[in-house]
Amino acid sequence: MTEKPAPDAPRETMHERVYRELRGRLIGGRVVPGRPVTLRGLAGELGVSPMPVREAVNRLVAERALTMTPNRRISVPEMTHARFEELVTARERLEPAAARRALPYLRRSDVNRLRKIDDALEEQLKTGNVEGYVAANHAFHFGIYGAAPSDVLVPVIESLWMQSGPFMRLVYGRVGTSWLVDYHEQAMDAVLARDADALAEAIRSDILDGMRHIGNSVFEEGEQSSKRAGTR
Amino acid sequence: MTEKPAPDAPRETMHERVYRELRGRLIGGRVVPGRPVTLRGLAGELGVSPMPVREAVNRLVAERALTMTPNRRISVPEMTHARFEELVTARERLEPAAARRALPYLRRSDVNRLRKIDDALEEQLKTGNVEGYVAANHAFHFGIYGAAPSDVLVPVIESLWMQSGPFMRLVYGRVGTSWLVDYHEQAMDAVLARDADALAEAIRSDILDGMRHIGNSVFEEGEQSSKRAGTR
DNA sequence: CTTTCGTAAATGTGATCACGCTTCAAAGGG
DNA sequence: CCCTTTGAAGCGTGATCACATTTACGAAAG
Numbered sequence: 153m154t155e156k157p158a159p160d161a162p163r164e165t166m167h168e169r170v171y172r173e174l175r176g177r178l179i180g181g182r183v184v185p186g187r188p189v190t191l192r193g194l195a196g197e198l199g200v201s202p203m204p205v206r207e208a209v210n211r212l213v214a215e216r217a218l219t220m221t222p223n224r225r226i227s228v229p230e231m232t233h234a235r236f237e238e239l240v241t242a243r244e245r246l247e248p249a250a251a252r253r254a255l256p257y258l259r260r261s262d263v264n265r266l267r268k269i270d271d272a273l274e275e276q277l278k279t280g281n282v283e284g285y286v287a288a289n290h291a292f293h294f295g296i297y298g299a300a301p302s303d304v305l306v307p308v309i310e311s312l313w314m315q316s317g318p319f320m321r322l323v324y325g326r327v328g329t330s331w332l333v334d335y336h337e338q339a340m341d342a343v344l345a346r347d348a349d350a351l352a353e354a355i356r357s358d359i360l361d362g363m364r365h366i367g368n369s370v371f372e373e374g375e376q377s378s379k380r381a382g383t384r
Numbered sequence: 385m386t387e388k389p390a391p392d393a394p395r396e397t398m399h400e401r402v403y404r405e406l407r408g409r410l411i412g413g414r415v416v417p418g419r420p421v422t423l424r425g426l427a428g429e430l431g432v433s434p435m436p437v438r439e440a441v442n443r444l445v446a447e448r449a450l451t452m453t454p455n456r457r458i459s460v461p462e463m464t465h466a467r468f469e470e471l472v473t474a475r476e477r478l479e480p481a482a483a484r485r486a487l488p489y490l491r492r493s494d495v496n497r498l499r500k501i502d503d504a505l506e507e508q509l510k511t512g513n514v515e516g517y518v519a520a521n522h523a524f525h526f527g528i529y530g531a532a533p534s535d536v537l538v539p540v541i542e543s544l545w546m547q548s549g550p551f552m553r554l555v556y557g558r559v560g561t562s563w564l565v566d567y568h569e570q571a572m573d574a575v576l577a578r579d580a581d582a583l584a585e586a587i588r589s590d591i592l593d594g595m596r597h598i599g600n601s602v603f604e605e606g607e608q609s610s611k612r613a614g615t616r
Numbered sequence: 617c618t619t620t621c622g623t624a625a626a627t628g629t630g631a632t633c634a635c636g637c638t639t640c641a642a643a644g645g646g
Numbered sequence: 647c648c649c650t651t652t653g654a655a656g657c658g659t660g661a662t663c664a665c666a667t668t669t670a671c672g673a674a675a676g
Contacts, residue, residue, distance in 0.1 A: 163637095165659070190627065203660050206628085210439055211446040216539060223668065224628055238536035241485070245477040253473070304470035304547065307448060308540055315536065395667095397629070422657065435630050438658085455638060456658055 167204035170194070171211055178217050178228075178314040180286055181321020189218060189226045217314035231319040233371045239316050240363045246309055247297065247359060248352035251339070254299040255351055258343050266295050266343075270336045277332060282324045285332075286317070292336060296343075296355075316363075323366050331365070334358050399436035402426070403443055410449050410460075410517055410546040413553020421450060449546035463551040465603045471548050472595045476592045478541055479529065479591060480584035483571070486531040487583055490575050498527050498575075502568045509564060514556045517564075518549070524568060528575075528587075548595075555598050563597070566590050 174194075175185050191209065195202040209226055214217040219229035229235075269292045276284035288312065297306050334357040342350035406426075409415050423441060427434040441458055444450040451461040461467075501524045508516035522545065529538050567590040574582035 167659080192627080201661055202628095203662090206657090207439075207442055210442055213442040215444045216535065220628095225668085226628085234533070235535050238485075238534060241481050242478065242536055242540060245481050246474065249473050249477050253470075301466070302470060303448065303467050304474055304544070308474065308543075311540075312536070399629080420657095424656080424658095434658095435632090439629090452658090457638085458658085530633055 165204070166200050167207035167211075170198055170200060170204050171208035174208055174212055175217070175310075178212070179290055179310075179317040180283060181317045181319075181324075182283070183228045183318050185228045185230045185322060187228050189228065191226075204279070212314070215311040215314060216345075217311065228318050229315070233367075235315075236319070236367050236371070239312055239358070240367065243309070243312050243316075243359050244356055246305060246312070247293070248355045250297040250300075250302065250305040250309060251355045252352050253302070253305065254296050255314065255343065255346065255348050258296065260344070262295070262299060262344050263340050264278045266292060266336075266340055269295060271342070273334075273336070277329055280329065282321065282329060285329055286321060286324070289334075293355075296339065320366065325372055327366075327369055331383060333361060335361070335377050353381040387565045391417050397436070398432055399439035402430060402432060403438050403440035405430065406440055406444055407449070407542075407546060409526045410444070411522055411542075411549040412515060412517070413462045413551075413556075415550050417460045417462045417550045417554060420527070421460065423458075442548070443525065447543040447546060449543065460550050461547070465599075467547075468551070468595075468599050468603065471544055472591070472599065475541070475544050475548075475591050475595070476588055478537060479525070481542060482532075482534065482537040483587045484584050485534070485537065486528050487575065487578065487580050489531040490528065492576070493577050494527070494531060495572050496542045498524060498568075500574055501527060504571070505566075505568070509561055512561065514553065514561060517561055518553060521566075525587075528571065552583070555602055559598075559601055565593060567593070586602040 181257055183189075189209065191202045191205050194205045194209070198205065208217060213220050213226065216229070220226055269288055273285060273288035273292060276282075276288055294306070294310075297309060336356040338354035339351055339358070342348075342354055415421075421441065423434045423437050426437045426441070430437065441450060444453055444457065448461070450458055452458055501520055505517060505520035505524060508514075508520055526542075528537070529541060567586040570586035571583055571590070574580075574586055
């Protein structure tokens, strides 16, 4: 699953491995927002020298998946209402477009694969396995977006997921996952029907419903879909 | 103008300065796609040790503004038709949203500032100063988007501009800028009218018209080959 | 018991070096 | 004259160290 043939990759560098490990932790929410991260600490934990960790962390800071405090200390960024709204907006704008782009590349076999992922997802929801649900949800979405080769959209969307991951996981752990509803069925139906508009709309609804619900459950339920009139 | 008060920034690190310098070159198109970039070369050119350059370049590779060849060599990425389409899509989806978000923060004084930028832009167009035009266009767009504090949308959009910059500059230098039409007037009018829909539409048209025209002038129309184009 | 202060540990940053690999060009053989 | 070989130079990567700054912790004073 995590295998990467990469026909023209001479070798995997250590900072790449560290980067992938940290990215997985962020998307899976296996890190706590606000917790400090240190180069030497991670180096010892991962069994490498501080140098590759430094490069990987630097990348993640560049992608806003980690943040650097004014005192030059690295930590998992804490979520704010404004940042959450921005993430919802960016995801809602980009992911339907990525799905649209991927549609011509999605075959029936891909849909079968998606269905197996979605079945596993439902299973994780039943057993309340937050970790497994998050992983399955990620696999489902990127199983769609990644069907088309992408040098821009998919990397940006991955960055958005890294930024949302720790917070989402935190909220799931707090309010549970049983209330979750998704539009994965609609998305798969749309793929089979080769209906780009329906696919885009399914993805859009999936994002907006899920994240809006989360946002409202955590941040004060003041303004929802109203025109934002200065959140400051 | 370029002064950064930054009330809580203890000091500017060297790799930050290097990063800003390189980002400026990329957005301004003062680098040539396909040209190799070396750590030691840049270090010597900028008068610093290879270490800060290494961190800055690593960030830019993470943001897809620079690319790493399979042989672990760094270079300015070459544009392909597929990548260009992705960049257009991402910009067209995100920038109107960023403008919408910024509208409540835009005051009449900001519009006056934008108008001065746009006047300078027209002047650069008249004199055929490609470099100045690109800088003014950047200042105009981010003068809008940056009005609202943003931790997600604006950084992502900057990354998109870094990825487009070298190619755009190359095309401008080849086909000229006199044919350019923009929707800056419509955007400023929309801001004054507090019309979010009109503002978003002006930004959207500005992006689509400009970039579509460029794309069609460089890539063969109706072409689906992903053969690289536009560099020499 | 609370507050203040000073010392020690820990942090990110930058410099320098060694290593494996690639690239390029000149020398050698066809 | 063209192709192959071979050597040196240059590349990114990782390790280790020194340094300035910040945090943490404990002791002393109130």
